[in-house]
Amino acid sequence: MEGGRLEKQAGGRSKVMNRVYNFAPGPGVLPVPVLEQLARELPDYHGTGMSILEMSHRGAIFTQIIRETRDLLRELLNVPETHEILLLQGGGHLQFAMVPLNLLGAAAEASYIVNGIWSKKAAAEAGKFCRVNIIGTPSRSQIPHPDSINVPNDAAYLYYCMNETINGLEFNYIPSCPDCVPLVSDVSSDFLSRPIDFKRHALVFAGAQKNFGPAGLTVVIVRKDLLGLAGDTCPTMLNYEVHSQSGSMYNTPPVFCIWAANLVCKWLLNEGGVDVMNERAATRSKLVYGAIDKSDGFYVNTIDPSARSRMNVVFTLREEALTELFVKEAGDHGLVNLKGHRLVGGLRASLYNAMPVEGARVLSEFMADFAVRHG
Numbered sequence: 595m596e597g598g599r600l601e602k603q604a605g606g607r608s609k610v611m612n613r614v615y616n617f618a619p620g621p622g623v624l625p626v627p628v629l630e631q632l633a634r635e636l637p638d639y640h641g642t643g644m645s646i647l648e649m650s651h652r653g654a655i656f657t658q659i660i661r662e663t664r665d666l667l668r669e670l671l672n673v674p675e676t677h678e679i680l681l682l683q684g685g686g687h688l689q690f691a692m693v694p695l696n697l698l699g700a701a702a703e704a705s706y707i708v709n710g711i712w713s714k715k716a717a718a719e720a721g722k723f724c725r726v727n728i729i730g731t732p733s734r735s736q737i738p739h740p741d742s743i744n745v746p747n748d749a750a751y752l753y754y755c756m757n758e759t760i761n762g763l764e765f766n767y768i769p770s771c772p773d774c775v776p777l778v779s780d781v782s783s784d785f786l787s788r789p790i791d792f793k794r795h796a797l798v799f800a801g802a803q804k805n806f807g808p809a810g811l812t813v814v815i816v817r818k819d820l821l822g823l824a825g826d827t828c829p830t831m832l833n834y835e836v837h838s839q840s841g842s843m844y845n846t847p848p849v850f851c852i853w854a855a856n857l858v859c860k861w862l863l864n865e866g867g868v869d870v871m872n873e874r875a876a877t878r879s880k881l882v883y884g885a886i887d888k889s890d891g892f893y894v895n896t897i898d899p900s901a902r903s904r905m906n907v908v909f910t911l912r913e914e915a916l917t918e919l920f921v922k923e924a925g926d927h928g929l930v931n932l933k934g935h936r937l938v939g940g941l942r943a944s945l946y947n948a949m950p951v952e953g954a955r956v957l958s959e960f961m962a963d964f965a966v967r968h969g
């Protein structure tokens with residue numbers, strides 16, 4: 595079952611759950627079976643007479659959940675033994691600081707590809723700790739040409755954002771850098787929607803709330819030989835090595851988020867894993883971009899087709915004044931949270947893993963119909 599309007603609850607109790615198609619950019623849509631299981635198992639976890647929220651994180655039950663969550667992530671993404679999986683807090687924003695704090699070592703400079711709002715913010719934060727070599731893009735609608743990425747041998751690392759959530763740009767290639775320079779990527783908004791090559795990526799991180807869990811959990815997958823580079827003044831809680839040595843239990847972990855992420859991982863595996871998510875992402879985004887491209891300019895998306903995000907379809911209306919009406923009518927059809935980011939305006943349909951393909955189809959049909967009525 596993919597979600598959408600649900601007529602019958604598990605257990606046979608008939609109850610109409612009025613689920614909308616939720617195109618929110620984050621926190622984003624979660625799988626209905628996971629939400630149901632969370633609700634069912636919350637007050638009395640597996641006959642213990644208490645919830646996960648109330649028991650020791652060092653007890654047998656939670657220890658098993660956190661271990662299993664790491665194992666599930668390893669399985670889903672084929673993470674090799676060269677890399678450690680850390681389950682942390684602080685969101686993507688804290689990683690903007692933790693990456694330089696942990697990877698700079700003795701280097702004085704890091705290279706950042708800046709092609710959108712999130713990579714720009716990450717580069718600005720890194721500027722507090724080192725010189726930042728910015729690799730820019732010729733326009734806001736493109737990712738840089740692979741040949742334009744020149745990284746010096748002595749850079750601490752090369753950083754890029756795999757999917758720019760606000761700008762609607764997604765890398766369709768892996769940027770290259772010298773073998774001695776670790777490659778770092780912010781994969782917050784396309785995590786678990788495509789395979790990640792860990793031969794090339796030394797570190798990836800993702801806030802869970804975009805694509806695979808509740809806000810409050812951040813996953814960092816880092817090559818083990820990079821642990822231990824943080825300087826003496828690095829705060830304990832910001833040191834990857836500390837979290838690695840304590841199995842992500844240096845302090846109390848976000849127990850609810852990890853439990854929920856555990857169930858999302860199981861749902862993902864059950865649905866067919868990352869390859870199936872990859873196919874669905876292609877199908878969903880083709881439906882929505884199709885509606886834009888077939889609209890004779892009624893809808894506008896300026897992103898170079900090779901760089902179009904499969905996760906966040908950003909578009910505007912030729913007649914800007916119709917934007918509010920579009921959002922309202924879409925809402926009346928159960929298609930919600932389509933308003934663009936406050937910094938860029940317009941419209942945005944976020945199509946994360948738990949968005950049923952049917953949701954993208956209904957949206958594309960609504961878009962076609964709206965264009966006929968108002969074009």
Ligand SMILES: *Cc1c(COP(=O)(O)O)cnc(C)c1O
Nearest residue numbers: 685686687712759780782783801
């Ligand atoms: C949302 C987002 C962030 C910021 O995440 P927080 O968890 O809110 O700090 C960073 N990078 C990308 C690509 C994002 O989509």
